[in-house]
Amino acid sequence: MSCHIAHEQAAAASRPLTLRSRPLRVALVGQPNVGKSVVFGRLTGRYVTVSNYPGTTVAVTQGRVLVGAEVCDVIDTPGVNTLEGTVSEDERITRDVLETDRADLVVQVADARNLRRALMLTGQIATFGKPTILALNMVDEAFARGIVVDAPALEAELGIPVIEMVAVEGRGMAELRDALARAAVPHVPTAARAGATARAEWAHALTTRVRHVSTISLARIQETLAWATRTPLTGLPILAVVLYALYLFVGVFGAQTLVKLLEDGVFGRGINPASTWLVDRVIPIPIVHDFLVGEYGLVTMGVTYSIAIVLPVVATFFLMFGFLEDSGYIPRLAIFCDRIFRTMGLNGKAVLPMVLGLGCDTMATMTTRILGTPKERLIAILLLALGIPCSAQLATILGILGGISFAALATLFGVVIGQMILVGWLAARVLKGERSEFILELPPIRWPRIGNLLTKTRLRVWWYLGEAVPLFLIGTVLLFVLDRVGALVWLSAAGRPIVTGLLGLPPATAQILVMGFLRRDYGAAGLFQLAHSGQLTGVQAVVALTVMTLFVPCVANFLMMVRERGLRTGLAIIGVITPIAIFTGAGLNYVLRSLGVHF
Amino acid sequence: MDVGAQGVVVDIVPGDNVENVESGEGRSPSADRLLSLGVTPGARVTMLQRFPGIVFLCDQTELAVERGVANAVLVRPWENPS
Numbered sequence: 001m002s003c004h005i006a007h008e009q010a011a012a013a014s015r016p017l018t019l020r021s022r023p024l025r026v027a028l029v030g031q032p033n034v035g036k037s038v039v040f041g042r043l044t045g046r047y048v049t050v051s052n053y054p055g056t057t058v059a060v061t062q063g064r065v066l067v068g069a070e071v072c073d074v075i076d077t078p079g080v081n082t083l084e085g086t087v088s089e090d091e092r093i094t095r096d097v098l099e100t101d102r103a104d105l106v107v108q109v110a111d112a113r114n115l116r117r118a119l120m121l122t123g124q125i126a127t128f129g130k131p132t133i134l135a136l137n138m139v140d141e142a143f144a145r146g147i148v149v150d151a152p153a154l155e156a157e158l159g160i161p162v163i164e165m166v167a168v169e170g171r172g173m174a175e176l177r178d179a180l181a182r183a184a185v186p187h188v189p190t191a192a193r194a195g196a197t198a199r200a201e202w203a204h205a206l207t208t209r210v211r212h213v214s215t216i217s218l219a220r221i222q223e224t225l226a227w228a229t230r231t232p233l234t235g236l237p238i239l240a241v242v243l244y245a246l247y248l249f250v251g252v253f254g255a256q257t258l259v260k261l262l263e264d265g266v267f268g269r270g271i272n273p274a275s276t277w278l279v280d281r282v283i284p285i286p287i288v289h290d291f292l293v294g295e296y297g298l299v300t301m302g303v304t305y306s307i308a309i310v311l312p313v314v315a316t317f318f319l320m321f322g323f324l325e326d327s328g329y330i331p332r333l334a335i336f337c338d339r340i341f342r343t344m345g346l347n348g349k350a351v352l353p354m355v356l357g358l359g360c361d362t363m364a365t366m367t368t369r370i371l372g373t374p375k376e377r378l379i380a381i382l383l384l385a386l387g388i389p390c391s392a393q394l395a396t397i398l399g400i401l402g403g404i405s406f407a408a409l410a411t412l413f414g415v416v417i418g419q420m421i422l423v424g425w426l427a428a429r430v431l432k433g434e435r436s437e438f439i440l441e442l443p444p445i446r447w448p449r450i451g452n453l454l455t456k457t458r459l460r461v462w463w464y465l466g467e468a469v470p471l472f473l474i475g476t477v478l479l480f481v482l483d484r485v486g487a488l489v490w491l492s493a494a495g496r497p498i499v500t501g502l503l504g505l506p507p508a509t510a511q512i513l514v515m516g517f518l519r520r521d522y523g524a525a526g527l528f529q530l531a532h533s534g535q536l537t538g539v540q541a542v543v544a545l546t547v548m549t550l551f552v553p554c555v556a557n558f559l560m561m562v563r564e565r566g567l568r569t570g571l572a573i574i575g576v577i578t579p580i581a582i583f584t585g586a587g588l589n590y591v592l593r594s595l596g597v598h599f
Numbered sequence: 600m601d602v603g604a605q606g607v608v609v610d611i612v613p614g615d616n617v618e619n620v621e622s623g624e625g626r627s628p629s630a631d632r633l634l635s636l637g638v639t640p641g642a643r644v645t646m647l648q649r650f651p652g653i654v655f656l657c658d659q660t661e662l663a664v665e666r667g668v669a670n671a672v673l674v675r676p677w678e679n680p681s
Contacts, residue, residue: 082635086628113659117637147659196631197622200639226661232651335652335663348652348663372628437629438665441636442654 023064023071026180027103029094031121032079033443034111035137037061038167039176040076047459048076050452051325052443055079055352055370058090060097067177075103078369081117083124084196089369089377098128105183106132107176112142112164115149115211119203120196122158123188131183132160135176139164141444146214154210159187168449219444226445229332239333246320250391251398254316259399259528262308275299296483302476305525306469311461313395314521318460319453321359321391326448326456330355331440338438344421345379345428346371347438353380357388359460361520361553364388365560372436378569379427381561385553386577387420392521397545400531404538408599411592412546419550419584423576467556468519475518479511502586504593505544506535512544513551520554538599539592547585550577602676608655608669611646618643619657621673629668636660644674 028036032054041047044063049056061076077097078090087095097103106125110118118134125132136142136149155162161179165172192202217223228234276293283289293300324330331352338348349371357364361384368380389397401408428435482488488511492499495510503509508530516523527548531541553561562570600606600615611617619642623630638644638657647654647661653669655662 082631085631111659114637116639116642116658117635117660120635120637120639145659196624196634197640200622200634201641204639204641227647230654230663231648331663335654338652338663338665342665347665437632437668438652438663439629439632439636439668440663442661442663444661 023073024180025073025075025102025104026107027075027077027097027105028107028109029077029098029121029125030079030109031081031111031114031117032441034079034109034114034118035167036079036109037076039107039109039135039137039165039173040074042167042170042173043074043177047455049456049459051322051456052328052446052448053325053331053352054441054443055090055367056325058093058366058369060093067180070180072180080121082196083121088372098125098130103130105180106130107135108132109135109137109167112136112139112149113145113147116203116207119206120199122186123192123199123203126186126188127193129185132186133176133179133183134158134160134162134186135167135172136162136164137167137172139172140166140169141219144218146216146218148212148214150210150212154206157187157206157210160184168452222445222447226328226332226442229329229445230335230442232336235332235336239336242324242329247398247402249320250313250316250395251402254313255395255399256403258312258316259309262312263304267304267308272300272304291480294480296476296480298473298476301479302473303469305476305522305529306465306472309525309528310392310468310472310521311464313399314391314464315457315461317359317391317395318457318464322453322456322460323448326446326453328443328445331442334438334440340421342435342438343428344383344424345431345435346376346424347435349438349440350376350380353384354388357384357390358394359391361385361388361390362557362560365557365564368564373434375431375433376435378431378433378565379424381565381569382427382573382576383420383424385557385561385573386423386550386580387416389416389549390520390554393524393549396521396524396528397549400528400536400541400545404541405599408538408542411542411588411599412549415546415584415588416549419580423580468521471519471555472522475515475522478518479515482511498582502582502589503543503547504589505540506530508535509544513548516548516551516554518555520548520557522554523548539589539597542592542599543585543589546588547581550581550584553577600674600676605673605675608644608646608672608674609649609653609666611644611655611674613646615646616643616677617645617674618677619672620675623671627671630671633662633664633668633672636662638662638672643677644672 028040030036037048037050037057044065046063048061057078063074065072065074077094080091080094083095108122108125151162151164161182163172163175163179189202192199229238279289279292292298334348334351337351341347341350353364353367356367364384365381368377371377371380492507492510496507499505499510500507512523512526515526527544530536558570561573619638619640622634622640624634637660642658645656647656653664653666
């Protein structure tokens, strides 16, 4: 304790108490996937999504916290491997924070295993001339792999506080807070500040002096798993098992068991009859009855769709998906996908936004920032909008087609994937620009922490409820009004040549496609009910779901595309996708019927 | 790889004790990327797998790269393996 006070006094002596007109701005900077967001959460008490792969954070998050007598604004930044030269979009965001007065002080979070790389970044951070602290995170994992860093020696060499920590357990956080007052500009030789090669040599020499590596590793199980997931002989069967588990948990347990329980049980026998009874008793006016509990009623359609059909599906999906994210498995798929992605003008790295798109295409559109070139980002955004079903759609597909036959499922995925490859291949040739070469850092395989998994799932479910339920309700009101003014009949009539003629679907599908634009999962829920009530044949279900999957993305996704790439590009993407969806559906309908397929 | 010889990452066979010898600074965007990921002169390199994609370990970082990238990383056996 006395040592602690002496520290504080020394710090106070060297740094007179300054009055600030604004809070001290502390930026958390570091390589991708070193735990910046965990440190941020520990410092501020705010949770930002934490996963085990590079590129989870692609935008800046800020939180205010009191450290001692100092009010601090802590800024979580996207991970950076470099701050100079050509940087990717997410790296530029971090560089902007360092270049401006948005950061007074830098806490460099580093993976203790990778000291050499961390120091290369320290060398670059030093050029911005801001007081810095080096937080060596995950010292426990480093230790398990036989790596020990002599922190006091490193502190002496760099002239800045070096804190050893295990952020997920909160170890080292108190020391980090205490060290804020001692932050200083790192001592980095002038030569090492100037060029990458000189800096690498300096980092290498310094690492050799302060790091000890023994050959004993306690992390053998993780290493074996890491090996097994990337080798084809074991990796492909593991992928098959993962996909099957996803199907069982989301498609069967979520979309069938839980939905049945909620839709037929809780809503079908409980809430909906009770609401109808209540409405008829309290406000026995026909239009109010229809508005609340009619065919397009707020309760019987809006709430039932969002809570009974989509919620169980997204909740089970988010849980399973979070598990995969935190295990570090997803980036390993890039090894298997690299070749096929290259034909589409992308590289294996694109597997990250594509797989994330299965959760939510809107979020995934933002994640395309991790890709190397504007051309790659555009192709990825286009393919996300075209062919990647979001969690709710995926579950609806699994729920409806899984109940029909495996062949139906295979047909849909075959057509959608084939369409993506074709469109990607064409886009790669038509669009100007270049593809970047495939270089991806693979995160270690970890056993996910249940706490983080549950927090992440809970927050995503809340986000879903906050975002989707109001839109479901608005959509229901819209449908109700359209129905009242006779526009639905008109819409069905107008859509008939395409919907009934070309696609061979029941006329009611027209309005479902409109609902699908409002929110993909809303349309998906509509189809789900249509199929449930026996209004779709096997072929119709496959065609309808294929069109829905390929069809325009939801409003939120469209707005995100406009935000990331501009209105013209957004409209152009819609302009490309809509005809593709309709013609593919028409072609599929024609082929399946000509062949007399029945599923 | 024989001592004294020089090659690229794809030449490494299991059991080789190899280090990176050259900094690709400024040569290409990929070379700069590798440098920032820690593929720096003196860094120990181990080949992990070649198919379906190349994966190598550089110091403590596992990197998946396409063949063209791995072909451009110059390596040589350690001069005095300890």
